[in-house]
Amino acid sequence: xxxxxxxxxxxxxxxxxxxxxxxxxxxxxxxxxxxxxxxxxxxxxxxxxxxxxxxxxxxxxxxxxxxxxxxxxxxxxxxxxxxxxxxxxxxxxxxxxxxxxxxxxxxxxxxxxxxxxxxxxxxxxxxxxxxxxxxxxxxxxxxxxxxxxxxxxxxxxxxxxxxxxxxxx
Ligand SMILES: Nc1ncnc2c1ncn2[C@@H]1O[C@H](COP(=O)(O)OP(=O)(O)OP(=O)(O)O)[C@@H](O)[C@H]1O
Ligand SMILES: [Mg+2]
Numbered sequence: 001x002x003x004x005x006x007x008x009x010x011x012x013x014x015x016x017x018x019x020x021x022x023x024x025x026x027x028x029x030x031x032x033x034x035x036x037x038x039x040x041x042x043x044x045x046x047x048x049x050x051x052x053x054x055x056x057x058x059x060x061x062x063x064x065x066x067x068x069x070x071x072x073x074x075x076x077x078x079x080x081x082x083x084x085x086x087x088x089x090x091x092x093x094x095x096x097x098x099x100x101x102x103x104x105x106x107x108x109x110x111x112x113x114x115x116x117x118x119x120x121x122x123x124x125x126x127x128x129x130x131x132x133x134x135x136x137x138x139x140x141x142x143x144x145x146x147x148x149x150x151x152x153x154x155x156x157x158x159x160x161x162x163x164x165x166x167x168x169x
Contacts, residue, residue: 001046001122005030005115010037017044026125030118031058043076047125049118051083065090069097081121081135083114091135100135103143103168112151117142120161140165 002020004013004027013029020027026046031037034050034057042048056062059071069080069092082090088102120141124134141161148154156164
């Protein structure tokens, strides 16, 4: 699985996605910072993971998670995860969609929460979890990260995530 975001030039991202499509490698694209994407790119994305502001950028308006996810899927994506901050996330594929709750924590610094979520989501999918279970694992990782300062420095270890989930069962 390849995880991309948009801090690289669009040409580089588009080329990466084309190579991944050829090699049948699934791609998670976090469209951050939001920037216009060629139509073809949407057909090469396994998981598109915008936050609410980014989702509104691609749709031209703010809308409910249900409606936003459906309209994003209609662009040709295979799956969408709307990241909703403390409100959790909304995970949709064609024909199935559901909200995934966040974990209640005392947040002190949300920097890096999105990246933490994406990476943990990728790990859980590759371990064979279904998308909603993967989003729950990712939510736990991201919840830990917002209780700590920094971006990379706030990322939890696997053992910390597993212990956190066990405690919140
Ligand atoms: N205050 C919080 N409490 C618990 N979980 C949180 C909180 N903030 C974020 N999260 C978790 O982190 C995930 C990603 O956060 P968010 O929705 O803010 O993404 P983002 O805007 O892409 O973040 P970033 O600022 O890192 O780019 C959320 O879906 C949620 O699971
Ligand atoms: Mg983000």
